[in-house]
Amino acid sequence: MTESVHDFVERLAAVDAGAAANNFFNHAVPENALRRHNLELYLQEMLDRRPSVLLVGEAPGFRGMRITGVPFTNRVILGGPANSFGLFGPGKGYVLPPEAAGVAAEPTATVLWQVLEEVGLLPLLWSAFPWHPHQPGKPLSNRTPRPSETKLGTPFWQELAEMFGISSIVAVGNVAKHSLQRSGLSVPKIRHPAHGGRSGFKQGLEQLLAGGMPA
Numbered sequence: 001m002t003e004s005v006h007d008f009v010e011r012l013a014a015v016d017a018g019a020a021a022n023n024f025f026n027h028a029v030p031e032n033a034l035r036r037h038n039l040e041l042y043l044q045e046m047l048d049r050r051p052s053v054l055l056v057g058e059a060p061g062f063r064g065m066r067i068t069g070v071p072f073t074n075r076v077i078l079g080g081p082a083n084s085f086g087l088f089g090p091g092k093g094y095v096l097p098p099e100a101a102g103v104a105a106e107p108t109a110t111v112l113w114q115v116l117e118e119v120g121l122l123p124l125l126w127s128a129f130p131w132h133p134h135q136p137g138k139p140l141s142n143r144t145p146r147p148s149e150t151k152l153g154t155p156f157w158q159e160l161a162e163m164f165g166i167s168s169i170v171a172v173g174n175v176a177k178h179s180l181q182r183s184g185l186s187v188p189k190i191r192h193p194a195h196g197g198r199s200g201f202k203q204g205l206e207q208l209l210a211g212g213m214p215a
Contacts, residue, residue, distance in 0.1 A: 004163060005043045009036050012156060017131040021149065022139060024066045024132060031097040035069025038078070038094050042070045045087065046124050047164065053123035053213060054166045056157055058175040058192065059133050059145045064106030066132040067099065071125040074106040077113060084117045108194040115193065115202045119209060124164055128179040129153045150179035158183070168213050172201070 013025035013036060025036050060066045068078045073088070075096055080089030088094060116122065129145035130153050145153075161169060169185065171177035173192030180187050190204025191197045 005040050005047065008043070008156075008159060008163070009040050012039075012130065015131070015152065017152070018149065020134060020136045020143070021129075021145075022066060022132040022134060024060075024069065031099065032069075034095045034097045038069040041093055042087075043160075045092075049122065051122055051124045051164060052166060053121065053168045053170065054157070054161055054164070055123045055125050055170050055172050056176040056180060057125070057127045057172040059127050059129040059142075060131065061106050061108065061142050062132060062134065062140050063103055064109050065127070065130075067103055067106075068094075068096065070094070071127060071130075072109045072112050074109045075100040075103060076105040077109055083113055085122045087122075108192075111193045111198050112201070115198065115205065119202065119205050121205060121209065123170075124160065124166065126157050126160055127153065128157070128176045130156055144175060147178070147182065150175065151182065154179065154183050168208075170208065170213075 009025065013023065013027060013032070015023055017023040025032055025039070057072065060071070064074050065071055067075055070078060077083075078088050078094050078096060082089030082092070128150040133143050133145045133149060135141040135143050157169075160166070169180065169187045171180050171187050171189040174189070177187070177189040188208060190208065191200030193201040
């Protein structure tokens with residue numbers, strides 16, 4: 001691991017995400033060490049691949065990144081087989097925490113990776129609020145992060161963009177779009193793939209690629 005990746009993940013783990021959010025990287029829960037490990041692996045492998053596009057989504061779901069530690073993945077994606085980009089799967093070193101057993105695979109992650117393979121784009125993936133926002137008292141639920149929460153996440157996507165030398169940032173959905181706008185950045189927005197958004201997500205990526213966005 002490069003020192004910068006390790007330090008980035010440690011800073012992510014140190015954030016107090018609030019009472020109605022789960023920082024699933026913090027050091028208070030022993031199993032979170034696996035998620036920190038997985039995220040470091042993902043970021044290091046992506047650094048080696050030098051992506052030029054950053055897709056910023058909304059926030060991790062309780063059946064997705066909250067389990068795996070890797071943006072827009074679920075236990076099935078992380079466990080393999082490897083996708084057409086050669087990411088994830090057996091032999092890569094990713095480790096699922098015990099709580100992953102029996103958890104239904106987050107569907108948005110599955111759709112997103114299918115579409116990325118279809119259009120031939122391997123971007124860096126991240127979220128406006130990179131911790132898990134949930135309903136108060138209901139940790140196994142999802143909710144939309146508040147503007148004050150996405151503000152908390154702003155320094156992290158900014159640091160990733162700088163670390164990777166990103167040339168194109170794309171908002172995936174309205175929450176990400178508004179968060180990026182509040183930071184003073186005007187970027188294109190595409191449909192989020194959740195809730196029947198597969199075709200719109202794919203169409204948005206195809207239009208951006210046709211307009212000159214790097215593949």
